[in-house]
Amino acid sequence: EVQLVQSGAEVKKPGESLKISCKGSGYSFTSCWIGWVRQMPGKGLEWMGIIYPDDSDTRYSPSFQGQVTISADKSISTAYLQWSSLKASDTAMYFCAKSDSSGTYYDYWGQGTLVTVSS
């Protein structure tokens, strides 16, 4: 069974750093892109970026380039999304999702990680 299991909810203060994770199982982790999607409270889905775990090829949406870092550790089948200095506007639910082998759509999604940034 394909599963993407994300790390738990986080409460942070502005200026703090954070790294959340997404662990894949039940499929070849290195053969499928992993994407990250933001959903701010009461808002729609926003595509942030993707990584190909086999070679860590990473692409970002222009809106998120320089704001976050996407990485992966293929030895433990885990992808990461990290911030070096959080802002209140980073408060959102973050989903990871795997692409199919052709990379044209996202067939399995993680359960989401809620990040709350508040002073």
Place this chain on the structure above:
Amino acid sequence: QSALTQPRSVSGSPGQSVTISCTGASSDVGGYNYVSWYQQYPGKAPKLMIYDVSKRPSGVPDRFSGSKSGNTASLTISGLQAEDEADYYCCSYAGSYTWVFGGGTKLTVL
């Protein structure tokens, strides 16, 4: 890279059909046959309903269908059921291994 344009809301009665549009540009929707649609219930993760414009994953009812004409893709749900009430998002490949979502459409079953 602008979000694709979807109607904020649509509604229909049980048994009716509804269509949700998703308008982009020649650089995304119009340029590739890689439009997918996702269903999301409140507080839940999105679920893939349609991929590559018109293909249905196994397990998705054939009441759901997708199409595309020019820069606009569409999701049609026929034989509307109460359980179809959810938010729906389109997503398109936009070149250089980047994707863009639509703003989302809230479907209300009357």
